[in-house]
Amino acid sequence: MRIKVLETGRSEYRKKAVRSKECPFCNPSNLKSQECKSLSGKEWAVIINKYPYMDGNLMIISRRHVEHVSSLNSAEKGEFFEILNGVIEKLGKLFTTNDFNVGLNLGKNAGASVKHLHWQVIPRKNKILNSANIFADLFVITMPPDKLRKIIDKK
Numbered sequence: 001m002r003i004k005v006l007e008t009g010r011s012e013y014r015k016k017a018v019r020s021k022e023c024p025f026c027n028p029s030n031l032k033s034q035e036c037k038s039l040s041g042k043e044w045a046v047i048i049n050k051y052p053y054m055d056g057n058l059m060i061i062s063r064r065h066v067e068h069v070s071s072l073n074s075a076e077k078g079e080f081f082e083i084l085n086g087v088i089e090k091l092g093k094l095f096t097t098n099d100f101n102v103g104l105n106l107g108k109n110a111g112a113s114v115k116h117l118h119w120q121v122i123p124r125k126n127k128i129l130n131s132a133n134i135f136a137d138l139f140v141i142t143m144p145p146d147k148l149r150k151i152i153d154k155k
């Protein structure tokens with residue numbers, strides 16, 4: 001059985017992002033409140049997803065406003081996999097898994113709500129059965145994004 005859950009926060013965010021001319025990833029106060037500095041680099045920032053698809057959902061965003069892979073410069077291309085590897089290692093330890101979804105939605109028709117290039121990184125493991133998902137194909141977010149950020153950046 002597959003269930004769709006009404007998640008008003010995400011849909012409001014998508015509507016606002018589509019209408020707004022301001023890029024949320026270029027907004028310094030958003031970056032300040034979402035960045036996991038211990039995983040970020042010079043060219044790429046690692047941020048929490050305020051509306052996670054699943055527990056541990058981080059995003060890797062270019063520091064420069066870039067909308068297409070073809071616009072990345074050599075420094076950005078060179079650093080990307082180093083950052084991705086760091087994110088995977090950290091999330092793998094935190095969520096005790098070697099399995100991940102790493103995804104890029106390129107363009108509105110592909111599902112991108114924000115034009116600024118961003119990769120979603122989501123650790124995957126077997127569902128933990130609890131009262132909310134035992135009868136349905138449903139994942140429940142158990143770790144608030146701000147808590148994830150604090151755990152990642154604690155010394």
Ligand SMILES: [Zn+2]
Nearest residue numbers: 023026065116
């Ligand atoms: Zn931007």
